[in-house]
Amino acid sequence: MALRFQQKLIVPTSARPLIERPHVIAQLERAIRSKRVVALAAPAGWGKTTALAQWVAHTTMPTAWYTLDSADRDPQVFLDYLLHSVADLAPGTADIAARLATATPQSLAEISQQTALALADAPDHFALILDDVHVLEDDQSQSIPGVSLVFALLASIAEYAARCHLVLASRTLPALHGMVRMVAQQRAAVFDYSVLQFQRADTQRLAGMTAGLTLSDDAAEQLTAAVGGWVTGIVLSLDQPSVNGSSVPKQHIVDYRLAEIATQRDAIIEANTSQVYAYFAEQILSPLPADLQRFLEDTSVLQDLSPHRCDRLRNTTNSAEYLDDIKRRGLFVSSRAGWVSYHSLFREYLRSRLARDPQRYRSLLRTAGDLYATEDDIERALDCYLAASDYRQALELLRSAVPRLRQRSRQTTLLACFERLHRFRLTGDRHIRDAMPFPAVQDPRLPATPPDLLLAEARVYSDLALWERAYLALQLAEASGNAQIRAEARILSAEVQVLQGDYARAQQTLRTVDVEILDDRLRLEYAIAAGRAHIMAGEVAAAITALERAHTLATTRADAVDHPGPLADIYDNLGWAYAAQGDRQSALRHLKRADACWQASGNHGRRALTLNNMGVMAMEEGRYAEARAAFDTGLDIARHTGLRREESVLLCSLAELMLRQGDVEQSIHCAAEAHALATAFDIASSAEAAAATALWSALLVGDRAATSAWSDRTAAIVAPFQPEVRGRLALARAMLAMQQSNPDPERLANFLAEATVCEAALSNEERAYVALLRADIAYSRAGWQCAAAEWADFVARASTLSEPLLHRFAAVHRKLFEIAAPHTPLAARAIAGFRQPASIRWRITALGGFECLVDGMPVELSQLHRALLIRLLDAGPPGLAVERLWEAVWGDDHVSMPALHQALRRLRLQTGLSVSAREGAVAIRSGWDMIEYDVQELERLLEMPTHPNIIQRVMALYRGEFLPGAPLSASLWVESRRAHLQQRYLDAIEQFAQSIERDSPQQAMFYYQHVLQIDGCREHTAAQLMRLAARFGNRTLVTVTFEHLKGALRALGASPEPATAALYQQLT
DSSP, X not given: OOHHHHHHTSOOOOSSOOXXXXXXXXXXXXXXXXXXXXXXXXXXXXOHHHHXXXXXXXXXXXXXXXXXXXXXXXXXXXXXXXXXXXXXXSTTHHHHHHHHTTOOGGGHXXXXXXXXXXHHTOSSOEEXXXXXXXXXXXXXXXXXXXHHHHHHHHHHHHHHOTTEEEEEEESSOOOOTTHHHHXXXXXXXXXXXXXXXXXXXXXXXXXXXXXXXXXXXXXXXXXXXXXTTOHHHHHHHHHSOEETTEEOOHHHHHHHHHTTGGGSTTOOBOOOHHHHHHHIIIIIITTSOHHHHHHXXXXXXXXXXXXXXXXXXXXXXXXXXXXHHHHHHTOSEEEETTEEEEOHHHHHHHHHHHTTSHHHHHHHHHHHHHHHHXXXXXXXXXXXXXXXXXXXXXXXXXXXXXHHHHHTTXXXXXXXXXXXXXXXXXXXXXXXXXXXXXXXXOOTTOOOOOHHHHHHHHHHHHHTTOHHHHHHHHHHHHHHSOHHHHHHHHHHHHHHHHHHTOHHHHHHHHHTSOGGGOOHHHHHHHHHHHHHHHHHTTOHHHHHHHHHHHHHXXXXXXXXXXXXXXXXXXXXXXXXXXXXXXXXXXXXXXXXXXHHHHHHHTOHHHHHHHHHHHHHHXXXXXOHHHHHHHHHHHHHHHHHHTOHHHHHHHHHHHHXXXXXXXXXXXXXXXXXXXXXXXXXXXXXXXXXXXHHHHHHHHHHHTOHHHHHHHHHHHTTOSSOSSHHHHHHHHHHHHHHHHTSSSOOHHHHHHHHHHHHHTGGGSOHHHHXXXXXXXXXXXXXXXXXXXXXXXXXXXXXXXXXXXXXXXXXXXXXXXXXXXXXXXXXXXXXXXXXXXXXXXXXXXXXXXXXXXXXXXXXEEOOOXXXXXXXXXXXXXXXXXXXXXXXXXXXXXXXXXXXXXXHHHHHHHHHHHHOOOEEEETTEEEEXXXXXXXXXXXXXXXXXXXXXXXXXXXXXXHHHOOSSBSTTOOGGGHHHHHHHHHHHHHHHHHHHHHHHHHHTTTOHHHHHHHHHHHHHHOTTOHHHHHHHHHHHHHTTOHHXXXXXXXXXXHHHHTTTOOOOHHHHHHHHHHO
């Protein structure tokens, strides 16, 4: 065999020492041993060959190595190399190689088939590594006869040679027939460059080994981030290390670090871009034609490239040809379904070349900014304008974007934009300036941020509950603006104070505003702010007057139809005010108008609070299912849009609903989540409400540990702003006092007096407890005769109490209930409950996580016993044949009855369920009416006609995949059941979305997005969402949806169908 031949079949070694990466080797070991095919696809310089060579050095699996070059497109050459590489591992291949030497082109197909059969007959498992597979697909390879035969052979090996583990290393994902199916069947795995990316610790070890450097954590992190974890870039940077760009001796840098000068900002190790750029210039760009080099430079101002986008940037029609050429050459790009992205360092190098021609560079940046602006990609558009030093255009972009994006609840995007703007202006800090994604020439004499934009910025901060930033922006606006700006800043300050719960201060701030100087827009904002402050202060009549005045102003505006946001705000607050006044009909009418306006405006974030108010009204009227649907929808919107204040308010409302429904444990959970969120974001009103609800709920459930914890937290609440919080805290403290051995009557009377003042703001259940407390205090002072009237009031109010709540009240006030038992059936019923053992109730959750509650107390089960319990619950009352149960849970055909009986006994002891095997079947024989199983409820709801309330309940139940963490032995049954439930759930959501597309398109888009978040490969759903988004001009959502689809399919080695790709091109 020739020397060249030998070199291609020998595992390559590096000319310089490289670190071993055990986690990469371990990943490859697991994948190669367990899969038929493993593809490692990454651009040049990412270390594919090194990683595989290191795996070969560590594995005990026999391996064959074959490095391809362009000559291997000839099937005869390919077969010759392949047969010799596996000669020692697959008997019979030597004979085939001998026949190949005299074979005609017509016989190659037969020899190829014989080769696949020989590999299939290999006696032991082995790995066949093919390096540089991309050469088979380079340039004009499709026109070279025989390449298809090579791929057919590889596909046959992958499909039929069970002991041959095929490993393909390539710059692009190999176009291997059947690859997508094999990935879906978990017989193949695909790794991209991310598995090879260096992390901080890798860079530190490499620096020490190859350059004798000791890098601090910060220095290594900065270097790694600068080159995106690209090992070639790290190696080239370490060849000539620099401190702040100045070459210094290596030992000097080591001393720098060891002396802990890392605390000084200027002592940093930087990526040596000169070395990396020289590599790009000599190895990558130099061989390219001049026109292709210019195309690369021009398009480097874009983040993601498509033919259409590049044509618009360059005002040409030939970009598709250039992009195809780039992909064929395997440059430092990644390609996904027609889109191309440059590696970050390669893109920076191209931009540095482009920046040598400032006029051309700025012109392209402005064009790119205009292009991104039309696509509603505000962040990238802003980057382009700022890099082009077009500061005024950047300001105009933000002016036009702020109202639109706030209306769409995209405050996070706006926050990033303002931070970019401020970073651009701070030219004195080199590190902030260098964080810009483009090199930019800056003017230190740039004007300050205009006051109107400072106000807009303050609104964004307020939306995100970033109070300190909001106040700072308002102070700057007030200091630099005219009289109208100053007035608007004070109105906004009052609104922020209302949101923080400081109502008195808000009213005081509004009194400093000279209403006479306000224009119509500010008069409207003033009236809305005043109305909201009056509501929160309990001044309902004044609030209605102010809001009705605001309604008159809003309806006379010319843009009222096109911009319904202010009307929605007014209707929402009027609904709240009329509800507080007791006019439920007017309140509901206004809230429905507000909801319609929010949907028409596309402002789903603000809609979350309106849904909360509608839910509260439904809850107070006993329509709990409707309330739950409103809260869940609002909560999803708040979380999706990142509005933490709204999320905390909705969680408090949900905790209240759970409490009223008797689900006290869940009420504590929701209240705790709301309290943590409100505390983190300094939302005082929500934090107080959540803490009060959690304490009250813990008392009602009798959880001493939770009661003690929440009692400590509420101790700091002295004078709550909200009357319902004051009243609930008073009742909770009264109940705590009642549980003492000798309650102090005076303290109880004080608590009762405080609760009585706030009684109008309390729930029906809490009002019932106020009456019970009055009766108990009256009894303790003067006996039953004086307490009888108060007791009758309690009985009248207690008619709507749930049984668990009634029993808890009776437990705390047992003496009074025993005295009243001869006089009223309610007391007798409650006391009888103490004498009779209560029926056990079970609640089992299998969606999104496992939980088993027995009378509200959690029970810990092993993975096996969880699977056993859930399988029996799925089987229902008839149960399951012993053989089928054993096969499903234990994954074996041979039943061990002793093991089964032991498992059933353990399940009985831990859960209290009656479970037994009789007459060849195993079943749960406890009363099924006492068992709540979330999967059973989900399937019951899915059988019902689709309706908004049903869909919301379904979404609340489906918290995630079925039985996560199931034992491996039960994987066959669990995976099948999991896939079935997910499919039914997503089908129901998608069908509902289709049914509301015409009347509620924004809601339909929300549901389509929800489906794609769970299963990103549903191409039909993605197409529907893209069409809807395009209809409403949301091009960003179109792009995000298509990119998400591509990423999901890419994990399976697939790409979107041509029709979907064509639809995307048409919509963008």
